[in-house]
Every structure is written in structure tokens, then in C-alpha cells.
Amino acid sequence: MDILNAIVAFTNFVFIPATAYGAQLALGALGATLVYGILRFSNFAQGDTMAFGTMATIYGTWGLQAMGVSFGPLPTALLALPFGILVTVGLLLATDFSVYRFYRKQKVAPTILVIVSLGVMFVMNGITRIMIGVEEQNFTDGERFVFTAREFKEWSGLNEGMALKTTQAVTIVTAVLVVAWLFWFLQKTRTGKSMRAFSDNEDLALLSGINPNHVVRVTWILVAILATIAGVLYGLDKSFKPFTYFQLLLPIFAAAVVGGLGNPLGAIAGGFVVAYSEVFVTYAWKKVIGYLVPADMAPDGLVQLMSTDYKLAVSFIILIIVLLFMPTGLFKGKSG
Amino acid sequence: MISVQNLHKKFGAFHAVDGATLEIATGSITGLIGPNGAGKTTLFNVIAGRLPASCGKVLMAGEDITGLPPHELFHKGLLRTFQIAHEFGSMTVRENLMMVPENQAGETLWNTWFGRGRVAEEERRIRDKADEVLEFLTITHLADEKASNISGGQKKLLELGRTMMVDAKIVFLDEVGAGVNRTLLNTIGDAIVRLNKERGYTFCVIEHDMDFIARLCDPVICMAEGKVLAQGTVDEVKNDERVIEAYLGTGLKNKVKSNA
Numbered sequence: 001m002d003i004l005n006a007i008v009a010f011t012n013f014v015f016i017p018a019t020a021y022g023a024q025l026a027l028g029a030l031g032a033t034l035v036y037g038i039l040r041f042s043n044f045a046q047g048d049t050m051a052f053g054t055m056a057t058i059y060g061t062w063g064l065q066a067m068g069v070s071f072g073p074l075p076t077a078l079l080a081l082p083f084g085i086l087v088t089v090g091l092l093l094a095t096d097f098s099v100y101r102f103y104r105k106q107k108v109a110p111t112i113l114v115i116v117s118l119g120v121m122f123v124m125n126g127i128t129r130i131m132i133g134v135e136e137q138n139f140t141d142g143e144r145f146v147f148t149a150r151e152f153k154e155w156s157g158l159n160e161g162m163a164l165k166t167t168q169a170v171t172i173v174t175a176v177l178v179v180a181w182l183f184w185f186l187q188k189t190r191t192g193k194s195m196r197a198f199s200d201n202e203d204l205a206l207l208s209g210i211n212p213n214h215v216v217r218v219t220w221i222l223v224a225i226l227a228t229i230a231g232v233l234y235g236l237d238k239s240f241k242p243f244t245y246f247q248l249l250l251p252i253f254a255a256a257v258v259g260g261l262g263n264p265l266g267a268i269a270g271g272f273v274v275a276y277s278e279v280f281v282t283y284a285w286k287k288v289i290g291y292l293v294p295a296d297m298a299p300d301g302l303v304q305l306m307s308t309d310y311k312l313a314v315s316f317i318i319l320i321i322v323l324l325f326m327p328t329g330l331f332k333g334k335s336g
Numbered sequence: 337m338i339s340v341q342n343l344h345k346k347f348g349a350f351h352a353v354d355g356a357t358l359e360i361a362t363g364s365i366t367g368l369i370g371p372n373g374a375g376k377t378t379l380f381n382v383i384a385g386r387l388p389a390s391c392g393k394v395l396m397a398g399e400d401i402t403g404l405p406p407h408e409l410f411h412k413g414l415l416r417t418f419q420i421a422h423e424f425g426s427m428t429v430r431e432n433l434m435m436v437p438e439n440q441a442g443e444t445l446w447n448t449w450f451g452r453g454r455v456a457e458e459e460r461r462i463r464d465k466a467d468e469v470l471e472f473l474t475i476t477h478l479a480d481e482k483a484s485n486i487s488g489g490q491k492k493l494l495e496l497g498r499t500m501m502v503d504a505k506i507v508f509l510d511e512v513g514a515g516v517n518r519t520l521l522n523t524i525g526d527a528i529v530r531l532n533k534e535r536g537y538t539f540c541v542i543e544h545d546m547d548f549i550a551r552l553c554d555p556v557i558c559m560a561e562g563k564v565l566a567q568g569t570v571d572e573v574k575n576d577e578r579v580i581e582a583y584l585g586t587g588l589k590n591k592v593k594s595n596a
Contacts, residue, residue: 190442190455197424197435203386204422206406207415208498209438218445 005160006291012149012162013287018279019272020168020237023175026271027230028248029255030182030264031223037199037262037334038219039100041113046227046252048124051245052091053228054235055132057084058139065141073143074170075236084232088224095120096220104216121246128242137240140167160291167236178229179268182222186264191218199262247312251278254315258322260333269330278314281305337362337506337538338383338414343392345375345382345562352378354562355392360506365532365539367553369546369573371583375562376542377419380508384416385409396506410438413505417498417512419542421491425484429475429494432483433466434459436501462501469497474523489516496527499537506538507531513545521545525552546574558582 028050035043043049060080064070071079103116146169149161186192191214198205198215206212231245238244255274259266284302306313322329338360345353353375360366368376381387383394385406394402396412404412424432440462441447442455470476473493478486483494492512499507509528513521525548531537543549549556549570556573558565560582566573573579 185448189448190440190459191445191448193427193431193435194443196426200424200426201422203406204418204424205435207384207410208436209407209410209502210435211407211438211443214443221445 002291005158006288008152008156008158008160008162009288009291012160014279014283016162016164016168018275020171020233021279022272022275023171024230024234024237024271025248025251025255025275026268027175027178027226027233028252029259029267029271030179031226031230032252032256033259033262033264033267033333034195034219034223034226036256037264038195038215039104039113040202040334041110041117042253042261043223044114044117044249045121045124046223047246047249048121048128048242049088049092049223049227050231050234050248051128051240051242052124053084053088053224054231054240054245055128055242056087057081057228057232058132058137058235058240060084061139071142073166075140075142075167077139077141077232077236078170078174081229081232085225085228088228089221091124092220092224093217096216125242125246132242134242137235139240140236142166165237167233171233171237174229174233178226182226182264185222195219250312250319251275251315254319254322257319257333258329260329260331262334263329263331266329266331266333273330274315274318277318278311281314282308282311337364337397338540339395339398340379340383341393341395343379343382343394344390345378345387346390351562353382356559356562356564358557358564358567360538360540361555362538363532363536364555365528365541365553367549367556367570368540368542368559369544369549369556370559370565373561374559374582376559377510378562379559380416380510380540380542384414384508407438410502413503414508415499415502415504415506416508417492417495417510419510419514421488421495423483423486423491423494425482427483428480429483429486430463430466430470430479432494433469433497433501434462436498437462437465438502465501469500472500473497473527489520492516493520493524496524500527500531503535504537506540509539509541509543511542511544513543513548521548528552546570 028046031049032043032046035041057077057080060083061077064076064080069079070076099116099120100113103113143166146164146166149163152162186196194205194210195215195218197208197210198212234248251274255270256267257270258273259268259270282304284304286299286301286303289303290298340356340358343353343356344351356375356379370376378387382389385404385408388403393400396414401409401412424435441451441458447455467476467479470479473496475490475493478490486494496509496512512524516524528539529552532539541549541553553570555568556570557567558573558576558579565578565582566576
């Protein structure tokens with residue numbers, strides 16, 4: 001029975017949270033990788049785009065709640081998502097029109113665009129904080145659990161409980177749907193094909209009569225959709241705080257780089273690699289090991305490789321290792 | 337059709353195109369020859385909007401097109417191919433061709449969602465067209481092959497095929513025959529002549545294979561060190577003193593003469 005308990009503890013404390021977190025990172029990294037593949041720069045404003053989209057969605061959620069609308073057991077924020085996406089699309093298109101377009105016309109080097117995006121990041125950062133403040137916001141409502149630890153214990157008769165939060169289930173289901181949709185879009189639709197063509201070979205795409213303005217516009221729209229969904233899922237699962245979203249930039253880029261910048265499949269794989277690594281090194285394994293070894297060998301300490309305070313360091317280390325030894329990532333991206 | 341006036345292109349201190357002036361007549365197949373480094377490809381790149389000109393003008397049917405971006409030139413019917421064939425590696429040969437016609441309804445998000453019927457209808461039409469082109473180029477069997485997997489020569493055919501997907505006015509072919517075997521080269525030559533005769537395409541062809549040039553081109557323009565040296569029929573250019581000198585150098589030229 002102890003092995004079962006160990007598995008349950010592992011699933012409950014490591015597998016489920018890491019999978020949900022990985023899905024959120026994957027969606028964020030997809031946005032970053034699309035910008036890199038098509039507009040050819042690392043968009044530092046990705047984290048703050050997520051924050052802005054989440055903020056817009058939170059206002060939408062509050063509006064709906066004030067009108068007495070709810071989504072039954074699911075978070076109301078899901079209903080407000082289209083509104084948040086629309087506002088974010090507006091912001092990104094306006095940013096492109098007023099900022100990036102100018103530099104694109106000058107055909108500036110990618111490094112300059114990176115610094116430009118850093119500026120955009122600070123502005124978005126400011127907008128979000130002015131509009132909603134710097135404090136933490138909890139906007140999750142509806143049913144808290146799909147099943148609770150106690151229900152699981154009663155059902156299984158094990159010592160160890162396992163819970164599945166609604167937000168975790170929502171995250172995983174939404175991420176699967178969004179990724180499936182994105183891949184269908186890129187592979188099958190004509191719009192998606194012109195984006196792939198543009199990413200493959202920009203010169204040839206231009207000489208094939210593909211309108212770059214369409215491609216750029218569609219890219220920003222997709223980035224807004226992905227970033228808002230990623231941000232809202234993260235916020236539902238944990239909580240919303242502008243600074244946390246800014247910090248997400250690091251794991252997101254680690255994920256995109258691990259998978260290979262510019263490669264959508266890589267971004268998803270990278271998201272999970274980073275999330276699992278982070279949770280694996282910061283989880284205290286005492287309990288799981290305690291179930292697996294004889295009682296007298298059970299560890300006294302927490303068996304935690306690294307304090308959760310340092311979890312960002314994990315992304316940083318992954319980023320450095322990948323850039324040193326495998327600069328194009330797992331799925332052969334465009335970096336390196 | 338195309339009139340290049342006193343065109344300069346500098347890369348730092350290097351003068352790649354040094355005051356080139358030339359005309360490409362409507363309906364002609366103009367050959368552009370010259371030793372390596374003569375500035376032929378740079379000239380193409382400037383005309384086709386890939387590089388900005390340092391100074392000088394390019395006119396198309398009297399209209400100034402200097403510095404227009406490639407997709408706008410495409411819209412005006414000016415197309416080009418690359419010396420090293422370019423392709424969308426992750427797509428099939430047919431999909432590569434189907435990317436070409438511009439302003440496809442399916443390119444906007446709106447139509448992707450709300451104009452399904454129109455997009456599907458358009459795609460059928462373009463697909464038929466692509467199949468026609470593939471048949472014309474005798475590469476129907478490659479239609480569903482990934483473009484990154486086909487041979488260099490076949491990529492050249494694909495490049496030519498791309499220009500056939502629309503009604504081009506003028507096509508710039510950059511060493512369309514390089515690395516292509518004789519049989520394939522003849523196919524390409526035939527295609528060029530047919531497009532010229534049947535559809536009225538004007539061509540400007542960079543090529544090192546003199547037989548190919550002699551068979552297709554009239555007139556021929558010879559460039560060296562960024563300047564236009566000579567212009568005329570193949571024989572005139574071939575026998576031009578300055579052209580021989582540019583190719584062989586002064587010393588070697590005298591040697592060839594003394595041997596003869």
C-alpha cells in the first residue's frame with residue numbers, strides 16, 4: 001500500500017501542480033515564440049502582456065459579478081475572457097502601430113527591437129499598475145474542487161489524500177483546447193500557412209506576394225489571445241499580482257529557448273520541462289520517500305533540494321545550460 | 337519595361353554596382369552576363385527591392401519604382417528567383433506554389449472564420465492552377481513531397497513555377513540553370529521561351545552557361561565591376577574586346593590572341 005500512497009502523494013503535490021503550471025508556461029511561451037519566429041525578436045513585454053490581459057479580464061469578471069452573472073461551478077473569469085482578449089488585442093495592435101511599425105520600416109537589427117520591447121514592457125507594466133494597483137487580487141469563484149483530498153481518501157481508503165482544484169482542471173482542459181486550435185490554425189488555414197511561410201523564409205514570403213502587414217497583425221492577435229489565456233489561467237490557479245507576472249518572463253523564455261525559439265511544438269515541451277524541473281527541485285520529498293523506504297530509513301530532513309524562494313534560479317540555470325550546450329533547443333529553433 | 341538609370345550600390349567602401357545604366361525591352365529575354373563579382377545579383381537585389389539603392393533610379397514602364405518593398409513590386413508584376421533556390425521547407429511543393437497568388441481571401445482572420453466558402457472555393461482554383469504549373473514543369477510526381485526534400489535542380493524548377501502562378505510582367509531569373517543537369521536545363525529553357533511567347537513575360541536572366549544564353553537571349557548585357565560593359569546580340573557581346581578582357585584579364589587575353 002505504501003507505494004500507492006507514495007504515488008498519490010507524488011501526484012497530488014508534484015504532478016498535478018506542475019502540469020497545470022507547465023500548461024500556463026507553455027501558453028505564455030507560445031506567444032513569445034510566435035513573436036520570435038515571425039517578427040524576429042524576443043518580446044520582453046510578454047509577461048506584462050499577460051498581466052494586462054489578466055487585468056482586463058478581472059475587470060470583466062467584476063462587471064459580470066456585479067450584474068449577478070455566474071458560470072455555475074466554473075470561474076466567472078472564463079466568461080470574461082473574450083472581453084479581456086479583445087482589450088488586449090486592441091492594446092497590442094495599437095502598440096504595433098505606434099511603436100514597432102516605425103522600427104520595422106527602418107529594418108532595424110533584432111537587438112534594437114528587443115530593447116524597444118523592454119520599453120513597451122515598462123509602459124504596460126505602468127498601465128496595469130495604475131489601473132488595478134500592485135496588490136494581489138483573487139478573482140477565482142465557483143466550485144473550488146473537482147474532488148477534495150477527503151473525498152479521495154474515503155473513496156480509495158488510502159492514508160494519503162489527493163485533490164484536484166477546479167482551476168487546475170480548467171487550466172489543463174483549456175490549454176489542450178487552445179493548443180489544438182493553434183496547431184490546426186497554423187497547419188490548415190491559409191492565414192496560418194502564410195505565417196509559417198513568413199517564419200520559414202521572409203525574403204521568399206515577400207517575393208511570393210504574401211502581405212507582411214496581414215501576417216504581423218494576425219501574429220499580434222494570436223499573441224494577445226495566448227497571453228491573456230495564459231495569464232488568466234495562472235491568475236485563477238494562483239493569484240494575480242503584476243510583479244509576479246513580470247517575473248514569469250524568465251521561466252517563459254527559458255521554456256521557449258529550451259524547446260527552440262520560433263518552434264511552437266518546442267514552446268509546449270519547454271513549458272513542461274521548466275515547470276517540472278522547478279517543482280521537482282523545490283518540492284520537499286520527505287513524505288514521498290517516507291512511504292517508499294523502510295521506517296528506520298525515513299529521512300529526518302525535508303529532502304528539499306532548493307528553497308521555493310529560489311525557484312526562478314531553476315529557469316535561469318536551465319536557460320544557461322541550454323544556451324551553452326544546445327543553443328537551438330530541443331526542437332531546432334532559430335536561436336543560436 | 338525596366339529602365340535602370342545610373343544606379344549605385346555601395347557596401348561600405350565597396351562599390352558593388354557602380355553607375356549601371358541599362359534598358360530591358362518589353363517582351364525580350366535579356367541575358368545578363370559577367371564575371372563573378374560583377375554586381376549582377378546585387379543589381380537584381382536592388383531592382384527587386386531587397387536592398388536599397390545608394391543612388392540612381394529604377395523605372396518600370398516609366399514609373400519610378402526605386403526602393404519599393406518586394407511585395408509591392410510583386411503587385412506590379414515584377415518577380416524574381418534566387419541564385420540559391422529558396423523554398424518553404426516545411427511545406428509541400430504544391431503548398432509552396434499555392435502560397436503565391438497575392439491578396440488571397442484566406443489571408444485575413446475574418447475570412448478564416450466567416451468566409452469559409454469563399455476561401456475554400458479560392459483554394460480549389462489555386463490548387464488547380466498549381467497542378468497545371470507542376471504539369472507544365474514535369475514535376476507532378478513531386479506535388480506532395482516536402483520542399484526541403486527535393487533536389488537543387490528541382491528547387492530551381494519550383495522557383496520558376498512560382499513565377500507562373502500569377503500573371504507576371506517581368507521575371508528576373510538569377511542563375512536559374514546553376515547546378516541543374518542538361519535535361520532539366522532544357523526543360524527550364526523551354527518553359528522560359530513558352531512563357532515569353534505565349535504569355536508575353538519579359539525575362540532578365542543571369543546565367544554563366546553561354547550555350548543557354550545563346551539559345552534564349554537577345555539582347556545580352558555584360559557587366560563587370562559594377563558597370564555595364566557592352567550590350568548587343570550574343571555574338572556582338574562575345575567578341576567585344578572589353579568583355580573578353582573582363583573575363584580573362586589583359587594578360588590572358590593577349591596570350592589567347594597570340595595562340596590564335
